Amino acid sequence: MDIDLILRVYPFFIEAAWVTIQLSVLTTILGLACGALGAAARMSRLAVFRWIGAAYVSVFRGTPALIQVFILYFGGPQIGIQLDSFAAGTIALGVNIGAYMTETIRGAIVSVDKGQTEASRTLGMSRWKTMRYVILPQAMRMMIRPLGVNINALIKGTALVAPISVVELTYTAQRFIGSTYKPFEMFLLAGLLYMVIIYVAGQGIAWLDRRARIT
């Protein structure tokens, strides 16, 4: 193993890791927004919204995220959507993970005992108040861990924007392999940095989960 090489290229990898972190954070935010909207649509009283929500989930979970990234980045300009690679990657990945998060959020909400809704509605609380004050506070606690699983997948999934030249970890590793011919070291370094990011994210989620349980 070429330790000297690793020490020489390592600052570039740190910079790339920072891009991966930014991608992950923005994708998570966008994914949560899409997931919340998707779940609301899936559980709407109106069939149109339920249908849209179901279509969203099956399209984005039913096709490879890589294809979704390619369609937006390469296919977008053809239909008038011109985005730089970072924006295209973030949006494609965010909308993609949002489909998974839709099901996670919906699952947590429907897993709250039906008796909770009945008790709340019986007191005269509206659907919305019941959701806001009775169901969501309970569902939120239950969705932290499964959303953590989605976020874990999403962080690893950020590697899918390497082919559209976002200078994140995987892309950086590939670029240095091109000039150094040392794939073992380069991929190992990238992998290690992914592991650190995922570990920290996992700890954060576990912390949130513990905190939610105490109260």
Next chain:
Amino acid sequence: MPDTPFIDIRHAAKSFGSLEVLKDINLQVQKGQIVAIIGPSGSGKSTLLRAINELDPLTSGEVWLEGVQVNKKLSHSQYEKHVNQVRQDIGMVFQHFNLFPHLTVRGNITLAPKLLKGISTEEANRLAEEQLAKVGLSEKIDAYPSQLSGGQKQRVAIARALAMKPKVMLFDEATSALDPELVEEVNLVMKQLAQEHMTMIIVTHEMGFAQDVCDRVLFMDQGVVVEEGPPDVIFRNPENERTRNFLRKHLAAQK
């Protein structure tokens, strides 16, 4: 005797697909009356109770409370407004308590009054203290439901319903999920409400309690009211063969 009954259920019918669970039921309850509904499981007694506050709306028939039709046919948004309003007058206690596990006892009791009646936090707290004192659980005001026994949970659930100052209380097998030694504390609270002349409709398996507390007993089977009358008649000298069979089996099972 007032002319119009406090609660008036007219020609209530309900079916799930081809299954008729309620068939042309009529029930009038006067203010301050306590009515027990007994019958085998699947007889429709819980469904009837849950029709009164539109938790399980009827397929046809009418439910009236103090001259207001509960199950009015309205557009969706108007209907929602209407039921949210009338439900405030109809307290309900469930078999499985359904306390809100993320809120303290205080939170459970004050949530709806604060949100729906716009009362201040201090007022809501006073209300919680008052209702808890009534069910004998003042010291549990800051406990979470998970820290309470079944009997205590049910008493909090009763306090939560009473905090809305309902005109009638519905009890859906309120003691069925409790360990036998915890049944009495809940029964005591219900008896106390009876003494205060709260109008109550009680679906129960506890014949002794029904006999002690209720003014009237309805025996339901297969979606119809088979027999109704004062508890002494229903329990001592029922006319109908089905009522006799049910009571015999029930008493045998309790021994």
